[in-house]
Amino acid sequence: MPPLAGQGRCLESVPWRGAPVSPGETTLEVSVSHNDHTGSTLAAHVRQVTGLNPARCYQCGKCSAGCPMAAEMDFRPHDVLRLIQQDKREQLLSGESLWLCLTCETCTARCPNECDPARVIDTLREMVWRDNGGAGAPRHIRAFHKSFLKQIRRSGRIFEFGLVAGYKMRTGSLFSDVGAVPGMLKRGKLALTPTRIKGLDEIRRIFDKCAAAETDAEEP
Ligand code: SF4
Ligand code: SF4
Numbered sequence: 001m002p003p004l005a006g007q008g009r010c011l012e013s014v015p016w017r018g019a020p021v022s023p024g025e026t027t028l029e030v031s032v033s034h035n036d037h038t039g040s041t042l043a044a045h046v047r048q049v050t051g052l053n054p055a056r057c058y059q060c061g062k063c064s065a066g067c068p069m070a071a072e073m074d075f076r077p078h079d080v081l082r083l084i085q086q087d088k089r090e091q092l093l094s095g096e097s098l099w100l101c102l103t104c105e106t107c108t109a110r111c112p113n114e115c116d117p118a119r120v121i122d123t124l125r126e127m128v129w130r131d132n133g134g135a136g137a138p139r140h141i142r143a144f145h146k147s148f149l150k151q152i153r154r155s156g157r158i159f160e161f162g163l164v165a166g167y168k169m170r171t172g173s174l175f176s177d178v179g180a181v182p183g184m185l186k187r188g189k190l191a192l193t194p195t196r197i198k199g200l201d202e203i204r205r206i207f208d209k210c211a212a213a214e215t216d217a218e219e220p
Contacts, residue, residue: 042084042092042124049123050116057081057115063107073097077107077117084120098125099141143170153207156197160190 043054057078064076075083075097083092092098098121107117128136137145147166151159168174184190197203 041087042089043087045127046084046120046123049127050119052114052116052120054081054084054115054120056113057085058113060112062110062112063115063117066106066110068104068106069100069102072100077101077121080121080124081115081117084124093124093128093136096138096141098128099137101125140167140171143167146170149207151194153204155194156200156203157195159194161192162194 040048046052046054059078059082061078063081064070064078067073067077070076073079074095075092080092080097101118101121103118103122105118108119111117125137134142134145144167147163147170148158150166151157151163154162164177168176181190
C-alpha cells in the first residue's frame, strides 16, 4: 500500500484503490491558498456552510477505516478532509468519490475530533450541484439522481422498473445488467407497475417548496 499523508494506524486495514493525495508526503501541512474564481478556500466554504472546521482533522483515518465505500473511492473520507485542507479543489470536486458516499454517517460517528466527514462530503456535493447546475457531477450520477427523484415525485416511493428504465434512457446503456431481470422478476424484486403512497400530495408539496427555495437562492 502506498504511503499516505498523515496516515494513521487505523488505515492499515483499509483497501487501497486510488492515488495518494500527495505522494511521498509525510507531514501535515494545512494549505491556505485561495481559489482563483471565488477568492475563498474550500475550507472556508465548508466552515461557512456547516460551522465545521476542516483544519481540525489530524488524519487519524478512523473515518476511512469504518467507511463501507472506502474500497470503491479514490478519495476516502480522511482524504477528502486532507484535500480540503490543501484546497485542492479541482482534484477533489471533479472525481467520483464524493458521489459514492452513502451518507451512512459511520465516519462521523467514528471521528474522535467532531469533523463530521459525512456532512462535509454532503456540503461539497451540494456545492458542485449548485455551482454548475449538476454538470459537475459525473453523467451517470446525474442520470440516477434525476431518475430517482422523478420516481419519488411521481409515486412517493421507488418504482424500480421505472427507475432503471429512466436511468438507462438517460445514460444510453440500454442492455447492461439485463441478465439480472429474469431472476429479479422471479423473486418478486421487480414490480412491473408502480404503487403510490397515500401521502403523495405531501411529497409533492415538499418538492415544490424545495424548487421555490432553490429559485429564491438563485435570485440576487
Ligand atoms: S475526519 Fe476525524 S476520523 Fe477522519 S481522519 Fe480526520 S480526525 Fe480522523
Ligand atoms: S457517510 Fe459516506 S464517507 Fe462516511 S462512512 Fe458512510 S459512505 Fe463512507
